[in-house]
Amino acid sequence: MTRNRPVPDLSPEEIAQVRAMVIHEDNSLIAFNKPAGLAVQAGSGVAQSLDTLMAAFAKSNGKRPRLVHRLDQGTSGVIVAAKTQPVAAALSDAFAGRDVQKTYLALVKGPLPPAEHGVVDAALVKVEEGGKSRMILARAGRKGAQAARTGWRVIARNGAFGLLELSPETGRMHQIRVHLMSLGCPILGDALYGEGQASAPRLMLHAAKLDLPHPEGxxxxxxxxxxxxxxxxxxxxGLHSGL
Known part of the structure; x- marks a missing residue:
């Protein structure tokens, strides 16, 4: 639980907004279907975030659920918050220990791989360019490089477009986005690693499923x-048959 911080005042509209995102709730956790465009955490230029909206679930003592992993602002889909500190610790360990299976869907553009499935095993490193952080493929032995693996499967293809299912085994920043760029088929709407709004109004990446060990066993x-x-x-x- 998040505590010892002021609980933001939310409007009835904001409370209704975040409650409409709930896809699962029990005594340990809450899961949401986050819309694209909503930031997970507050920061520079962020007027509202999912973290601040957790105030809608605050207890009388001010404690509120704590998000245990992140999604990019442009990514939609499943994200989980813990209701207690022990649950937060257990779920954080599960994510860090790769005990959580993550499944994403992405719409891509470019020459798709001829194979129907495969794995990208390519280390990544963070760099700063123009005041923004981004990830690039890292050569062997580069300082700060992080191992990264992403399984992929083509669900549907139509000319230069494809619908892919992604199964990241690690959780590096922008991992799926960079790995798909390295395959030659960046995600539609990706302003950092693709054509941006020339291909789609927003990043077409969706966190479709999480399989995780529940703290209750x-x-x-x-x-x-x-x-x-x-x-x-x-x-x-022309990829509607894949959904």
Whole structure:
């Protein structure tokens, strides 16, 4: 639980907004289907974030759920918050220990690999360019390089467009986005690693499913349907049969 911080005052509209995102809730955690465009954490230029919206679930003592992993602002889909500190620690360990299986969907453009599935095993390193952080492929032995692996599978293809299912084994910043760029088929709408709004209004990446060990000793599968703009972009690219 997040505590010892002022609980933001939320409007009735903001409370309704975040409650409408809930796809699962129990005594230990809450799972949300985050819309694209909503930042996970507050920062420079961020007027509202999912973290501040956690105030809608605050207890009378001010304690509120704590997000245990992150999604890029442009990415939609499943994200989880813990209701207690022990649950937060257990889930954070599960993510760090790669005990959580993550499944993403991405709409891409470019020459797709001829194979139907494969794995990108390419280390990444963070660099600063023009005041912004981004990830690049790292040569062997480069200082700061982090191992990164992403499994991929082609669900549907139509000319230069494809719908891919991604299974990242590690959780590096922008990992899926950089790995798909390295394959020659960046995600539609990706302003950092692709064509940006020339290909789509926003980043067409969706966190579709999480399989995680529940703190109460069971397994839990969380799924989030793709948003309407994702579905529409897939149909426009002739990839609707994959959803």
């Amino acid at each position: 069971k397994s839990l599968t969380l799924t989030a349907p793709v948003p309407e703009d994702f579905r529409l972009a897939a149909e426009t690219a």
